[in-house]
Amino acid sequence: MARSDIAVTGLGLVTPAGIGVEAGWDTVCEGRSAAALDPALRDQPVRISCRIPGFDAERLLGARRAHRLDPFVQFALVAAREAIADAGLDPRTWDGARVGVVLGSAGGGSGTVEEQHRVLREEGPGRVSPLLLPMELPNMVAGQVAIEFAARGPNLVVATACASGASAIGTARDLLALDRCDIVLTGGSEALVTPLIMAGFAQMKALSRRHDDPAGASRPFDADRDGFVAAEGAGMLILERTGDARARGARVRARIVGYGASADAHHITAPDPDGTGLALAVRAALADAGAAPDDVRHVNAHGTSTPRNDLTEARVIQQVLPQGPSVTSTKGVTGHLMGAAGAVEAAFTVLSVERGLVPPTANLRRLDPRMDIEVARSVEEGVLDLALSNSCGFGGQNAVLVIARA
Known part of the structure; x- marks a missing residue:
């Protein structure tokens, strides 16, 4: 088998185009923009974003679990669950020592940091949550996925800014080629549509300011483009060596x-x-x-x-x-x-x-x-x-x- 023969056997998506692979794919094929004016950014110089429609973390993850996780981890867990099911895998029966997790995130739990900084300023250090670090550290998205799905193999987060998700997939592929794992949950997750981050992007003049037409604000390759629209969400892929996937009768979506x-x-x-x-x-x-x-x-x-x-x-x-x-x-x-x-x-x-x-x-x-x-x-x-x-x-x-x- 060639070194490069790595199969994609599962997909999971939580994006502004929809929750779930089919919902997201249908919206993308329709070409229907998810951008809209964002009430959470009403005091910002740029008030346009792409939010995930109808994402209810308490319903999807349980109230206690959801409250202990930053959104960037919530998105990853939901997408990973879909990807694992799509691959026909069961974490209760797999050899967790041979299952790796390689994810990408540029910023980690920035929303948690901003909220706890507000608590520090307004209420004092004694009121800062003891969960601040477990919620905001970038590596915790991979750690939480490993805990949730009993994945005990190599576990890491790749941070290459907006290339992080692709870098993670490339790294995951190498782990499989080197026989460090038999299965890798890989992809990326982000929840950076927060007041501080958005203010920073606005100061850089990186964002579209098409407030009169938010749905038309993100227009790649168009002559009148004026910046990007910030979004949140997660994408997860299950990777296996193609020979292993075929041997267990898995559907190989692509390689x-x-x-x-x-x-x-x-x-x-x-x-x-x-x-x-x-x-x-x-x-x-x-x-x-x-x-x-x-x-x-x-x-x-x-x-x-x-x-x-x-x-x-x-x-x-x-x-x-x-x-x-x-x-x-x-x-x-x-x-x-x-x-x-x-x-x-x-x-x-x-x-x-x-x-x-x-x-x-x-x-x-x-x-x-x-x-x-x-x-x-x-x-x-x-x-x-x-x-x-x-x-x-x-x-x-x-x-x-x-x-x-x-």
Whole structure:
């Protein structure tokens, strides 16, 4: 079996497009934006976000459990539960010592930190919750998933800003290839739509201020894009070696056959305008997969709806994949899930290659004339043998996954 032959046997999604894989996929294929004015941000300079519709942590996790978990952990647990069930696995019977957890998160429990800082200022240190650290530390999302599902193998959180989810999946794939695990729960989770974080993004001029049209605010690759829309949620994948998955009769949704990572080494927040780092990651991922640029039929782009990122990424696609694969950015629907974005978009890419469907890029009304790429404006059908999922992050982080049909 080839080193790169790693199967995706389960998916779980909790996103602004909906709770559950099918709900999220349907919304993305409809191209229906989840962005809206957010009452929790009414005093902020930017008041648009993408929230998860109808997420009731008490109902999904139990009141006592929910109150002891930051939302970024709540989202991960619900998504992991769906992914495990989708894979046909039972944590009560698996060998937990051979089950790993590798998750991505850019910020951890920022909402908990903000709330407990308010308590400190207003009520004093004696009123700060003893659960502050267990709730806010980024590694606790992997720790809580391990506790919930008796996963005793390697357990870690990857933090590469908005590339974190994709970096986690790449790391999980390597653990399987190295025979450190037989099963890995991987993906990303984020809950950074908080007053402090949103104020910081607003000060950076990174967010769309289209308050007169919030549903149209996230518009990747559009000539009139003016920033991203912040979002929350989680995406989880179950990975196994393909031979092991087939031996137990599991459904293989798709395969992760390549992974490339790089750094721009350019700027703390802005992408290298030449796209050198991202191009390196794309080429490394294709080499890892033993694939040629002409093999790529679809790219689920990072596509944040920011002026610089979209232009840089389009130039890299033009340069490295000149045959013109069908490009989409699902952030037009979901907004930008930051550390969870790469995992959610990898899950959507798995569904694309499995079902032969490319979702549209919502709100694309006029392609930036500087971009010579084929961006999907409606659902496109066709055989997608090989697809890329691109992710980038502050600090010049780049992570690219190559996903192949089963």
